[in-house]
Amino acid sequence: MNKQVESPKGRIIKSRHVKLGTKNKKGQTFTDVNEMFFEAERTASFLTGSEVIREAIKRASVGMSIAYPITPQSEAAALIGELYAEGYLDDYFRGESEFAVMSQCAGAAFGGMRVFTTTAGPGTLRAMENFSMWAGSRLPIQVCVTMRGVNSPLSIQPDTLELSYLLESGMLLWHAETAQDLYDFILKGFIVAEQPDVHLPIAVCCDGFFVTHTKDTVELTPEDLCLTPYDPYKSPVPCMDMECPPIRMMRDPFVMKSNYISYSTHASWQQEVRAAIERSRKHTAALIGGLIDVENNDRDILIVSSGTAVSQGREAIRLLEEEGIKVGLVKIKTIRPFPHEEVREAVKNAKHIFVPEFNMAGWLAREIKSVINDNDRVICGPQVAGGMTLPSEVIVEEIKKYLGIKVGSLAGRGS
Amino acid sequence: MSFETLRPSPALKEFLPVEYKDLVDHGPYGKNKKVSDMGQFKEVLEEHPMCAGCAMTLFIRLMFIGLPNPEHTIMVGTAGCGRLAISQASVPFIYGNYGDTNAVASGLKRGLELRYPNQFKDVVVAAGDGGLVDIGFQGLMHSWFRHEKFTTIMLDNEVYGNTGGQESGMTNHGKVLKMAPRGKMGEKMDVIGLAKVAKLDYIARVVPTNPARVARTVRRAVLVAREFGATYVQAYTSCNIEYSIPTPEVMKDAFEVENERYGFEEIISDRAKAYLDEIEKKEKQAKKAKK
Numbered sequence: 090m091n092k093q094v095e096s097p098k099g100r101i102i103k104s105r106h107v108k109l110g111t112k113n114k115k116g117q118t119f120t121d122v123n124e125m126f127f128e129a130e131r132t133a134s135f136l137t138g139s140e141v142i143r144e145a146i147k148r149a150s151v152g153m154s155i156a157y158p159i160t161p162q163s164e165a166a167a168l169i170g171e172l173y174a175e176g177y178l179d180d181y182f183r184g185e186s187e188f189a190v191m192s193q194c195a196g197a198a199f200g201g202m203r204v205f206t207t208t209a210g211p212g213t214l215r216a217m218e219n220f221s222m223w224a225g226s227r228l229p230i231q232v233c234v235t236m237r238g239v240n241s242p243l244s245i246q247p248d249t250l251e252l253s254y255l256l257e258s259g260m261l262l263w264h265a266e267t268a269q270d271l272y273d274f275i276l277k278g279f280i281v282a283e284q285p286d287v288h289l290p291i292a293v294c295c296d297g298f299f300v301t302h303t304k305d306t307v308e309l310t311p312e313d314l315c316l317t318p319y320d321p322y323k324s325p326v327p328c329m330d331m332e333c334p335p336i337r338m339m340r341d342p343f344v345m346k347s348n349y350i351s352y353s354t355h356a357s358w359q360q361e362v363r364a365a366i367e368r369s370r371k372h373t374a375a376l377i378g379g380l381i382d383v384e385n386n387d388r389d390i391l392i393v394s395s396g397t398a399v400s401q402g403r404e405a406i407r408l409l410e411e412e413g414i415k416v417g418l419v420k421i422k423t424i425r426p427f428p429h430e431e432v433r434e435a436v437k438n439a440k441h442i443f444v445p446e447f448n449m450a451g452w453l454a455r456e457i458k459s460v461i462n463d464n465d466r467v468i469c470g471p472q473v474a475g476g477m478t479l480p481s482e483v484i485v486e487e488i489k490k491y492l493g494i495k496v497g498s499l500a501g502r503g504s
Numbered sequence: 505m506s507f508e509t510l511r512p513s514p515a516l517k518e519f520l521p522v523e524y525k526d527l528v529d530h531g532p533y534g535k536n537k538k539v540s541d542m543g544q545f546k547e548v549l550e551e552h553p554m555c556a557g558c559a560m561t562l563f564i565r566l567m568f569i570g571l572p573n574p575e576h577t578i579m580v581g582t583a584g585c586g587r588l589a590i591s592q593a594s595v596p597f598i599y600g601n602y603g604d605t606n607a608v609a610s611g612l613k614r615g616l617e618l619r620y621p622n623q624f625k626d627v628v629v630a631a632g633d634g635g636l637v638d639i640g641f642q643g644l645m646h647s648w649f650r651h652e653k654f655t656t657i658m659l660d661n662e663v664y665g666n667t668g669g670q671e672s673g674m675t676n677h678g679k680v681l682k683m684a685p686r687g688k689m690g691e692k693m694d695v696i697g698l699a700k701v702a703k704l705d706y707i708a709r710v711v712p713t714n715p716a717r718v719a720r721t722v723r724r725a726v727l728v729a730r731e732f733g734a735t736y737v738q739a740y741t742s743c744n745i746e747y748s749i750p751t752p753e754v755m756k757d758a759f760e761v762e763n764e765r766y767g768f769e770e771i772i773s774d775r776a777k778a779y780l781d782e783i784e785k786k787e788k789q790a791k792k793a794k795k
Contacts, residue, residue, distance in 0.1 A: 204611075
């Protein structure tokens with residue numbers, strides 16, 4: 090556990106699904122994920138994040154998707170409905186709440202389907218009970234979380250607070266920075282989540298609006314290639330379709346037995362779910378090129394972050410460079426599994442580690458602090474919340490202030 | 505297909521537990537066992553941790569006998585007394601979250617229908633009154649209005665039995681129970697009425713006083729759900745602990761409640777009736793030919 094994993098040159102065990110190489114009813118060829126991403130030609134397209142979700146799902150051989158409206162994921166969920174109408178999915182409908190949607194997703198996954206859904210903010214929290222249940226039941230459902238504010242009074246604006254609620258759910262959590270990340274993470278996420286030694290739900294998270302409602306250039310894989318289908322018999326627990334003996338298959342908690350065996354079973358199963366998250370590292374590293382990206386980490390000052398805060402950090406680094414201040418960057422791609430060793434190694438020579446975040450809690454800074462030595466090097470921030478933007482200048486100011494460099498008031502600019 | 509996968513290879517059979525061999529050789533899978541055969545075959549439910557004299561347990565045994573194809577059935581339940589027994593039967597059982605039964609069953613049934621277009625895979629929700637009409641109300645109603653193709657069976661003991669006797673939506677007006685210290689305020693919820701509003705093709709209210717009728721009711725509900733969509737069976741399964749019914753008098757109470765306010769009722773749509781008549785006619789003819 091917690092060992093750094095070498096990226097085996099972008100390859101994962103090749104699919105041996107019986108349908109590999111055959112065509113689906115839309116004429117797409119079932120293709121191994123390695124071939125799809127590392128051999129096939131890519132085409133640049135200019136798309137919104139919601140459209141990127143549609144393009145990924147079009148190529149994902151998803152059996153079933155269930156939708157419920159909540160900003161900012163509604164557009165993506167509706168676009169998936171259009172894919173269903175066109176015949177790319179076998180089933181799709183609107184559930185009656187996020188709790189119901191996630192339960193319906195569970196049912197479909199128990200029955201052996203590849204399942205995809207989307208949610209955001211209050212929807213994520215409403216559905217919360219399901220995420221731990223999915224993980225405990227080892228259902229490799231993918232939920233795309235387009236993160237938004239969780240607050241009263243109501244906010245629909247971008248805010249990454251909800252990811253902190255998901256940290257101990259037992260799901261794989263990947264955090265996309267860009268639309269390109271989102272596209273790649275959705276497709277690759279299915280494959281990693283469905284590996285027999287992982288077989289866990291995955292939340293592919295992105296920052297609402299910043300990613301979903303802005304246009305970006307995305308390199309798409311060919312439209313006529315799709316992922317090989319999910320094979321429910323590769324699950325480490327029996328598929329609930331009455332097709333595999335023995336038939337006494339209980340997925341009920343042993344609450345009726347209050348004894349050591351019962352406690353021990355529960356404890357070991359929770360350990361196993363967490364161990365499965367760790368086992369996903371090798372597959373993840375192979376497919377997404379490591380759990381972190383590092384730029385110039387030999388510098389004294391580093392910005393370490395995830396999601397669109399990384400983009401803002403990158404721009405801040407450019408601005409600081411103009412003034413002769415050199416700053417390195419660490420982009421964290423997977424929050425679960427958390428890249429303990431990778432982060433520790435990447436920041437070992439840094440004197441100051443800034444963690445810009447789009448939330449009040451500073452959960453990422455807390456995660457980083459918990460795994461590195463001399464964690465007083467971590468400066469939690471700048472943090473913005475409630476839909477506030479995080480201008481690169483704010484990051485620049487934070488760093489300069491910390492270095493004792495005099496800065497003008499940002500609020501006074503333009504006056 | 506699955507029925508074949510249940511059969512052990514002859515070379516390995518001797519190593520299997522006797523319960524498993526019994527289920528394959530003398531169980532109800534593929535054999536259409538009847539209530540009158542009880543005692544002469546291996547039931548899918550044998551051991552359970554239910555209270556002595558529990559009427560719900562009797563109902564659950566009969567419910568399992570009523571399943572037309574237990575070898576192709578998946579049960580869905582939630583927290584409550586019922587699942588303590590249902591989860592120990594030799595039919596797969598899904599326990600998801602509190603009050604999610606009908607949402608899980610919706611996804612499950614649709615998924616199985618897509619994966620097995622030429623084979624009926626029956627999904628049956630069996631959950632308590634609280635699980636279905638309190639915490640699970642939204643999912644229950646929506647699955648009905650969507651006419652999802654599975655059966656919902658309410659084990660109506662008119663109380664939260666498993667958590668120690670709290671009032672539920674199905675408790676009668678005025679009844680003093682935990683969390684209703686001045687007596688239940690509203691009326692017992694008319695779920696049969698709600699099922700009628702949702703235009704279900706098969707609705708039944710039953711008390712386990714007539715075992716053959718319980719099995720027949722469940723069987724009909726499951727058969728109709730395959731063809732036409734959601735079906736509902738509401739069963740009075742008294743809680744002798746929380747309602748202080750002396751164990752020897754549990755059946756007496758069942759007869760009394762049946763006579764007073766819980767009489768057998770079957771509401772079948774015309775198309776479901778024609779469909780059931782056809783099946784039952786064929787079965788009678790086959791039985792006759794056998795004789």
